[in-house]
Amino acid sequence: MNDVAIIGVGLHPFGRFGDKSAMEMGADAIHLALRDAGIQWKDVQFGVGGSLEVANPDAVTRLIGLTGIPFTDVFNACATAASAIQLCADTIRLGKYDVGIAVGMDKHPRGAFTADPSMLGLPAWYAENGQFVTTQFFGIKANRYIHEHGISQRTLAKVAAKNYRNGVLNPNAFRRKPMSEDEILDSAMLNYPLTQYMFCSPDEGAAATIMCRADIAHRFTSRPVYLRAAEIRTRRFGAYEVHSTFAPVEEDVAPTVYAARAAFEAAGVGPEDVDVLQLQDTDAGAEIIHMAECGFCADGDQEKLLAEGATEINGRMPVNTDGGLIANGEPIGASGLRQVHELVRQLRGEAGDRQVGGNPRAGFAQVYGAPGTAAATVLTV
Structure with a gap:
């Protein structure tokens, strides 16, 4: 099995771009x-x-070059970009090709994410009683979690305020205005x-990552970042997840837990x-929850x-x-690739005003896609 290196990343800014198409952003x-x-x-x-939103992302090749390469399109809700990275x-790794690219793009209309529940095999009453508005489910999930683990609503505001501050330092972010905890709470x-x-x-944007066999990365760059693991897991029977099941709850363990464990095991860290x-911060509560699900703290320590x-x-x-999703917004196809773009910049020491200290050596990314698909990725230098 070949090791894999990331030799190039590209990011179209996230936000609103008028008549510019998702395909053009992808290019x-x-x-x-x-x-x-x-x-x-x-x-x-x-x-x-x-x-x-784009049924055939492979058509981006007409804007780049019709070289006849094999190109596979994927969709896995908010885990779409992570699925592209893994594939x-x-x-x-399997040795079929030496150099490949993963790209994601989207141009979403304004407003909360909604969908036809029949697309996900859900009963009609999910839509009939309004539960397929994502804000409702995120609120239910966050409310249960903070109640069970003694976390205040102000801590949720701290998460959002941090991400807005970080977004100010990111020239590619959608929201680049700081907000105080009180403004967020009010x-x-x-x-x-x-x-x-x-x-x-939901907004617009695109991102791309170029990978190659690790043993040939030196031909292209003196600063490769190694993709040690990219793991995807789905729900196990009985686990309740956002707008995903009406089965009896017997095991309340999210797929993020299993994806993170698998990624760390594969990466050897x-x-x-x-x-x-x-971490996927579709809302401030999600960042709190995913900190524990991925193993970075115990429930309630947040x-x-x-x-x-x-x-x-x-x-x-x-x-x-x-700035995470809160500052950048979420064009679904690009979101997980944006995470990898940021980690690569951080591990190379290229993040500018938002650069973390201490010569970072390892990065971790996590996304969660309804109705219960989680992905975890580990990068090292």
Whole structure:
């Protein structure tokens, strides 16, 4: 099995871009990744692309070059980009190709994510009683968690305020205005305990990552980042997850737990070895929950960690240094690749004003996609 190195990353800014199409954003991200890797499009032997709104991301090749490469399209809800990363990396690990690209792109309309429940095999009453509005489910999940583990609503505001501050330092972020905890708490209550500014926004953007066999990475770069693991797991029977099941709850363990454990085992590192984290903060409660699910703290310890600044850029456990989803928004197909872009920049020491200290050596990314698909990725230098 080949080891895999990341030799180039590219990111189209996240936000709103008028008539510019998702495909055009994807092409921009690819060009940036090629430039970063110092290679040409003809050097890329295969591609994997992901999107919610774009049915055929492979068509981005018409804007880059019709070189005839094999290209696979994937969709896995909010885990779409992580799925593209895993498929690209595993194809290289298995020795079929030496150099590949994973790209994600989306252009979402304004408003909360909603969907036809029949797409996910859910009963009609999920839509009939309004539960397929994601804000409602995130609120229910966060409310249960903070109640069970003694976490205050202000701690949720601390998460959001941190991510807005980090977004100010990120020129590619959608929201680049700091907000105080009080402003966040006083904003419109959408679904208790989550207020308006504790949520991310669906938006537009694209990202790309170029990978190769680790043993040939020196041909392209003197600073490769190694993709040690990319693992995806789904729910086990009885586990309750957001808008995902109406079965009896017997085992309340999220798939994120299993994905993170599998990634750490495959990578040969543990949570204690990670220097910088990217966690899916679809809402402020999600970041809190995923800290524990991924093994970085015990349930309920988040209150103390946030109070002491552990998750700040200069803390001992920096989380979402680029502002996460709360500052960047979420174009689904690109979101997990944005996380990897940030980790690569951090591990190379290229993150500028948001660079973490201490010469980071390992990064971790996690995304969660409804109705119960979790992904975890481990990078090292």
